[in-house]
Amino acid sequence: MILNWIRFLLGTFCLAFGVFFIVSSVVGNFKFHFALNRMHAAALGDTLGLLGVVLGITIFHGLDATSLKLLLIVALVWITSPVSSHLIMLMELSNGTAAAEVEEERYEEATDEQGLERSSVAARRHALHGEHPGAFKSGNPPKEGPIS
Amino acid sequence: MDPLKELTPMVVTVAMDILAITALITLVRTFIGPRKSDRIVGVNMIGTQAICLIVCLVVRLRENWLVDIAIIYAMFSFLAVTVLTKMDIGVYQQWRADQKKGREREVSTGRKPIVEPDLPKRRKKAK
Numbered sequence: 001m002i003l004n005w006i007r008f009l010l011g012t013f014c015l016a017f018g019v020f021f022i023v024s025s026v027v028g029n030f031k032f033h034f035a036l037n038r039m040h041a042a043a044l045g046d047t048l049g050l051l052g053v054v055l056g057i058t059i060f061h062g063l064d065a066t067s068l069k070l071l072l073i074v075a076l077v078w079i080t081s082p083v084s085s086h087l088i089m090l091m092e093l094s095n096g097t098a099a100a101e102v103e104e105e106r107y108e109e110a111t112d113e114q115g116l117e118r119s120s121v122a123a124r125r126h127a128l129h130g131e132h133p134g135a136f137k138s139g140n141p142p143k144e145g146p147i148s
Numbered sequence: 149m150d151p152l153k154e155l156t157p158m159v160v161t162v163a164m165d166i167l168a169i170t171a172l173i174t175l176v177r178t179f180i181g182p183r184k185s186d187r188i189v190g191v192n193m194i195g196t197q198a199i200c201l202i203v204c205l206v207v208r209l210r211e212n213w214l215v216d217i218a219i220i221y222a223m224f225s226f227l228a229v230t231v232l233t234k235m236d237i238g239v240y241q242q243w244r245a246d247q248k249k250g251r252e253r254e255v256s257t258g259r260k261p262i263v264e265p266d267l268p269k270r271r272k273k274a275k
Contacts, residue, residue, distance in 0.1 A: 004150070004152055005152070008152050008155065008156060011156075011159075012159050015159060015160070015163050016163075018200070019163050019166050019167065022166075022167065022170055022196075022197060022200065023166065023170055025193065026170045026173050026174055026177075026193070029174065029177050029189070029190070029193065030173075030177060035181075035183055035185035035186045035189060036185075038186060038189050039189055042189050042192055042193045042196075045193055045196055045197070046192070046193075046196050049196065049200070050196055050199065050200060053163070053167075053200040053203060053204065054200075054203055056163075057160075057203050057204060057206060057207050060156055060160070060207045061206065061207055064212075066206070066212045066215055069215040069216070069219065070203060070206070070215055070218075072219065073199065073203065073215070073218050073219055073222055076219065076222050076223070077196065077199065077222050080222065080223075080225075080226040081192075081196075083226070083230075084192055084226055084229040084230065084233075087229065087230060087233040087234065087237075088185055088188055088189060088192075088229070088233055090233065090237060091184070091185055091188070091233040091236045091237055092183075092185040094236075094237050094240045094241075
């Protein structure tokens, strides 16, 4: 009786853990502005969210051949999710000039909203990237993506 | 009576409700994503949430064979993302190759390369 209650509470905790991480991944997917930032939130749901849900369901179900298959799902997704993230990153960066231009434009808009000084582009880069103002000249963003 | 026999399906049902709502919100994000990468990220996330839903159905319906469907769903989700991204990268590389020998082709055939990726237009800001 006590053991059943402990199992129920543990399974509920794991399920709530996983659902919380999936909800936070969706919230992060709306809060970030670039696809490369959104991938970070999506990976959170892919790893910890799926692990929590599958672990909770495994505890509810009990040890069995089925529960081993459930853990096989976690192993499969944990192997394939970084690969798909890498491919999405390659696809986003393959349009190298386009990505750099969009980034620069969005950064300008973001800094204008924050009310930073508009005169110097280098100061904006320093505020956003953490680079030194004289690190590289503004106006020549990287021309080519990593795939050429 | 054991109250756990009623409590466990209730907890799983609540979790499935939340997962369904998050999947719908992710579908909205997939629709309004400005770039192609955003949409593919959304599709990937919807796949993960669908796997979680199917896994929850194993306990809710007491059907063990649903786990196999979840495994196959994970494989197909990965396949979909791989095919979409590889297709886009291939289109871009073809466009680059056409751009590199674009001059000769323009001279020879008199028309521009056909395949173009959707490059976002840069908006000029008035300062």
